Amino acid sequence: MHLVYPAVLAALLFCTGLYGVLARRNAILVLMSVELMLNAVNLNLVAFDVWLRDTLHAGQALTLFTIAIAAAEIGIGLAIVLLVYRNRGTADVDRLRDLREDAPGADTPAGDRERTAEAAA
């Protein structure tokens, strides 16, 4: 089999995940996109392991480790998302802007912030 097929598929899947991470708003959808990227890397590892006929099978061992680490990551990530949702009432990543420099109003939407600023003035 031509090595280009798995390599190109992995590249395309990785870029799909990249788009998802950048474009999605819900934190759980972002986690799904991260899973897609990890899977693209796994496909590359397996394809190159089979191509090189490595006697240690480092690619497949690393794939197993990546799968386990991805499982741990998704567990921790979901716990964090649930905690954020419980504290803030939302799981949207672009509404968590406590650390933004020019926004003391933190999590309030832009309209509310302007209104409070007007009321204060």
Added chain:
Amino acid sequence: MTGTVALAAQSQGFLSTSGVEIAFLLVGLVTFGAALVTVTTKQLVHAALWLVVALGGLAVEYLLLTAEFIAWVQVLIYVGSVVVLLLFGLMLTKAPIGRSPDADSGNRWPALGVAVAAAAALVWIVVDAFRTTWIDLDGAPQGTTKVSGEILFRHWVLPFEALSVLLLAALVGAVVLSRRKADAETAGSKAGGKR
């Protein structure tokens, strides 16, 4: 360069695709399409279900690459547990069942530009680098359970054990993070009267 390409084309043939290649291509198209739907659909639960299709397609690709054990681990862990966890997460954050118009954030078009640019660059480099490379799938399978078990418990024992410690830490961390604070308070008051 052209000489090597011509030589490789003589020995393997660029267009004489084998059955494995055709199967890989078709399953790959399904996988990629499912991944695209996963990152673009407006229905959150459907995104998780399309993710099942994408991950299952990847498991079939592993089978076609003769990595059996990885394929079944993929089915067990990704399709079996990660997607279920994601669905639980969607349920617990009260995700809307129908279409949610604000599933994509405002930087959707820059994200699309970045992703397309990255895809073009990566695909170009990968095709240019590996166009004369073939995987030899004949002979003994590379990833049977016997082979995987032998290499895992002969050469990779120490990382394997370290990984089990990491999984335990992640488990404890997830439990600690997702405990409700009220429970923690009552537990603390029961234990020592103060926190």
